[in-house]
Amino acid sequence: MLKKWSFVTLAIVLLFSSLSATVSSQGGGDANKEVAQKAEPFQLGVEVLLQEQLDEIRGKNVGLITNPTGVDQNLNSIVDLLHNHPDVNLVALYGPEHGVRGDAQAGEYVEFYIDEKTGLPVYSLYGETRKPTPDMLEDVDVLLFDIQDVGTRFYTYIYTMAYAMEAAAENDIEFIVLDRPNPLGGTKVQGPVLEPDYASFVGLYPIPLRHGMTVGELALLFNEEFEIGADLNVVEMNGWKRSMYYDDTPLHWVLPSPNMPTLDTALVYPGAALIEGTNVSEGRGTTKPFELIGAPFIDGTDLAEQLNALELPGVTFRAAYFTPMFSKHSGELSGGVQIHIDDVKTFDPVETGLAVVKTIHDMYPDDFQFRAENEAGISFFDNLIGNGWIREEISKGTSVAEMKERWQEDLRDFKQIRRNYLLYTVSVTDLKTLVDDYAERGEIANDRAVHSLQVHLTAVERFEGQALADKVVKHMTSFIQLLDYQKEQGFMSEQAHAALKGEAEALMGQW
Template sequence: MKRRHILVLCFVLLFSLFGGGSNHRVEASQTSKKKASVKPGVEVLMEDHLDWLEGKRVGLITNPTGVDHELNSTIDLLYEHPDVNLTALFGAEHGIRGDQEAGEYVESYIDEETGLPVYSLYGSTWKPTEEMLEEVDVLLFDIQDIGSNVYTYIYTLGFAMEAAGEMDKELIVLDRPNPIGGERVEGPLRSAEAVSFMGRFLLPVRHGMTPGELATMWNHEYSMGVDLKVAEMKGWKRDMHFDNTGLPWILPSPNIPTQESAYLYAGTELVDDTTLSTGLGTTKPFEQVGAPWIDAEALAEEMKSRELAGVNFRPAYYTPMFGKYEGERVAGVQVHITDPSSINLVALGLHLVDAMRDQNPEEFDMTASYTNLIGDPEVPQMILDDMPVSQIMASWKEEQQEWVSEVRNQYLMYGSYPKGAKPYKKQAVLGIFPLDLTAAPGEPVDLTVKGYDKNGEKMTIAQEEVDWELNGLDGNIENGTFIAGQDGSGIVRAFYEKLKAERPAVISTPLLENIRFGLQSGYSRVVLDLNKTITNYEIERGEDRLFIKVPYGGIQGQLDSNGGTIQINNSPVLSQIDYYTEEDFIVVELHVDGDVAYETPSFSSRIVVDLQH
């Protein structure tokens, strides 16, 4: 009898611990909540700030990293909430499901789970268009960044901010941790000469900021005039790395599978755009680097001898399944993290490049894209000249420190704060529009100032009360219209009450330098290479023609300045391209097959027209 009671008691205890269906799930849920020391922005929004979304149509920019600590996706949390009207989804590079490879063109489509439109921001356009935002009042951004200035998600945020400012939409950043910490800042401040999609704003390689802090800084420093809110995390500190947060790790992109690869990326990515491999195509991307011509044993010994803090090295051999050196045996090193808090990632990357180049200078080379990667146009030549890493790093130290103290540290939202820095307090913000202020000599550009006060309320600005100032520019501003003078660059400043905004401006004649054609799967691409980025071109449809017209322009470069014709033989929808000038316009005439549909993806310094087959 006693034995039977004991067996029953054991069964009850086991059932209470491991059975009980939903009760067990509740207990597990409560346990996981206790373990999570950091509450991400999406949870803060859902618990404290749903009033921000009340009565508004919501668009969400996200990917698989947009989850709460129980792995519920932000898409589901918003879509299933009775008080949230989610109307559109937006995908960055790799798409909202994370199933697209790096650099792969991402199409727009309808999401099977929700029936909502999914608009690609890494395809035909990088910036949400007016059509995409037609059913959106407020844009949310919820994507995990990894702390490097060449990781594209933060620039998707920047483009979304531009669209929000231009179209009077609200933007809310659901903040997430910087997984490599928020204390260290490393690398050169990006030069204006090295601006591209992967580096649209002037940041150092390792910026030590969160997406919410970056957005706040850009809104003020670039006078973007966005109605911006940040759902700040709770519990995050600047000295935390991702494994300190208690949050689940979701790979942010296909080639960042682990926390280690995310941590090392800001350093070992500097091996890219050379004849060296970053380990792409293996299970350890950005953790192992090398080349077919490297002596792995010697490299490991050399890297150990450099006594870099926080890391150790071992010889490594791998065969990439795709990408650079696909199918070839690559020798190099695997980087092992011993103390993440003490690693200088930029120094690590440059030392790896230096050591591997020294092994075989004849095999080492770098592409022109390395300038965009490192952000400083002088560094590639320093590397090729075998300048010591310490001297290379010293070359940017003063400018970096000035940016940190004068700019970055003014917008930090989380402690512990650097010496002399204070928590960011909400401030009024002004924006000058258009955001891309370029003009040809004699061209008029209408300027507008928008702003929000420190409480986030839109300011009613009488445009005639705005005072304007030109610095370094030839021209004048009359009644809010800028009349461009001679070629040059400078600053346009606006003053309203006690607030100031400024916008870089360039005056130059648009020049058509080349016309290129490419046949793609599903479309024929026509590319007009220009000397600068322009947005004020027009496309007019005629009978079996598309006319691309660029005002105030001329023709030079590889093209005949008097005009010419390019025959196209392999396109099903395009037979010929004519180019010429007419009055003050560059005209490119596409001979097309009837009423062909077309798209115009956005790229810097070019006009792209994709003719659909």
Template sequence: MVHSGIDRFEKRLPKKFYGAKAGLVIHPASVNRKLVHTRDILLESKKIKITAFFGPQHGIFGNTQDNMIEWEGFIDKQTGLPVFSLYGKTRKPTEEMLKNLDILIIDLQDVGARYYTFIWTMALCMEACKEKAMPMIVLDRVNPIGGHIVEGPVLMPEFSSFVGLHPLPVRHGMTIGEIAFYFKDKFYPELDLTVIPLYGWKRNQWFDETALPWVMPSPNMPALQTATVYPGMCLFEGTILSEGRGTTRPFEIFGAPFIEPERLVKKLNEFKLKGVFFRPLYFIPTFNKFSGHLCGGAQIHVIDREKFKPFKTAVAILLAIKELYPEINLWREPPYEYEFEKLPFDILAGSDRLRREIEKGKSLKDMESWWTKECEMWAKVRKKYLLYD
């Protein structure tokens, strides 16, 4: 039976933190295995006193539906405590936000991809706590797509942004607690960091093998299937193509008004990708790109998730569309996630190399070879921070 960090909080909290005034960074998926929210659990704790809440992108209640929608802090009606936004005027806790706190506690469900912004909210919290000499506690959670598969390019530092502040491959295969140890060691060594680890989780376990309840960590991450394709299909946020936002299957569905579904699927099948089936379809997004317009495209059906490579699949789709519609400029212009100069696709990919090679029509095999080498080098770094077998 798998237990998250919040399930183990009362027994594993170091005594030095007893009686501390704590800030709590949470979102909708911050729940224990019985679906009780971390906020309610820690408000009732006799060991610490919660005095403020902090929320990442989409807010503590997941109330901003689309991406890149800022929100402002407010006073929580139930408790009268302040709720500070870390996705608005600032993404890093200010000295004013932290002034009445002794510790900061983070309980955020990640989905296993570098672009998902919650780990970068954590990184900026770590930086703020380091500067204030304030301890931080991270309540660990499982990587829903497993901790045994790594894929995609490693971020180049010059392409740092809020979808990647520090070097990580796209599919990093780490828990948020493991990432916290990596960040501390490499970037915030002075930070007093405590990670309350998982119990009973194995690296090769997917979320649906843990018996833990799935709660949407963000509004467009409705299910494990979404998280499975996300390490590849989030790249489409950096293109003019719809990544399926505004449909009931975001990231599994993709397309654009100019795409002919059957023609595209025929081209995709030439790649002979493992573990995936492409089904041609039409759809009309209700918001985001092409809202209210008929789009042609496909739905990704993952038929073997151990063999399926989401990043490779997304690149294959882009190569196919580029070949079929060479007159189309696929790349979205900035700004994107607080980056105003570099192309959104480049900061998502972690460099401009992938985009340049797609434009040149380089083979999928050649491209996969270089990001695989980057992952192999990264694995040697990553090994030091792994907490689970």
């Protein structure tokens, strides 16, 4: 049956090659933004709360977990927005790693203090305790969480959230997550799933390095799959789509932490941060943390040549020399590379990061070292990657491709669980409607072109209803190829192609 369907589809595609109808492009502009604005204006969770769901906190004593990223689209601090709102009683603030105002470096403990601007108590969740104590929660009726995550398992804010959810459950306090975008988009899920024996504050739960979820979606998953049992509510964003990277939104980039200065940093972080588990500098103490990688014993030109020879997708390595102002190799001239992303959609940060670690390991066997093991035989590198076997395989000379293949089964299992907690989803019905919308606007050439697209989507719809992930992905891949063909033949406008492809990739990313 499938072979017959594929043959019919091929025949339709070949028929299109004889058509002369063309469609002119409707102009430039980012398709993700265009589609989002057409559907609904973009709003953060905090904006939805204050404009549409204020009753969730009205008349209650509110505790707020936040940092400098807790701002609205106009960069107004949520602390000030809540403190100055006549219908909100904000009674306490809680700061994660780096503090509420973001003035502490990585790993630096933060103590209790009084916020000068509001006079509110600020309790540290990265000091003597990482979980709010009953005394910290005294008189609090509802805890809000509003922090920008960066889409990577070992970024600690999501575990601050998880511990706070536990405390809220234990003290009968409501917990509300004000959702924010995943800067890396919501379609790609990459890297090994953490093994429980390697759990730590840089990886508390068995999720992949790049999880492809928002903080609100993670909160739902943590609460259910790991039996936290909090009275949880997620205030969803409006206008965010899974295919959107951070720069597809109207938001300014606010540093989530001192060493996350740009979106480029966040994009390389899921893999480049693995360098933290070695004696090589990950670029802390420079203006390009995690983009610059190096050490005094490395020849940057040689390393760049070796890495570029791997022909990794979407990335180029440039020889670089730098002197960190602090952290590893402080004050020492270090040779290495800068990671330059050429194509964000094909770039795999985890594969790239592992390739960098393995290549330096192989090139400099007498100088390169993983961080020392603890009493349990676990290196910090193991905590970051989420297991002990990858470090062993690197030492054995195993290829990155072989290592990548080994974690695929766990990744497929996680994706199946993940689907149950995704809030921002695309269905085949949505795609069919979008095809019809663009057809009505004259951006798809004719009825035959539309029919071909709808035939593909009808087949996918059947597999979607049966929850057959592999078949959904396979046939959506075919659908995307047809979109590319129609654009190349002039049957579809650039704008329609980009929008439909973005939504198609988002649907695939759910599976």
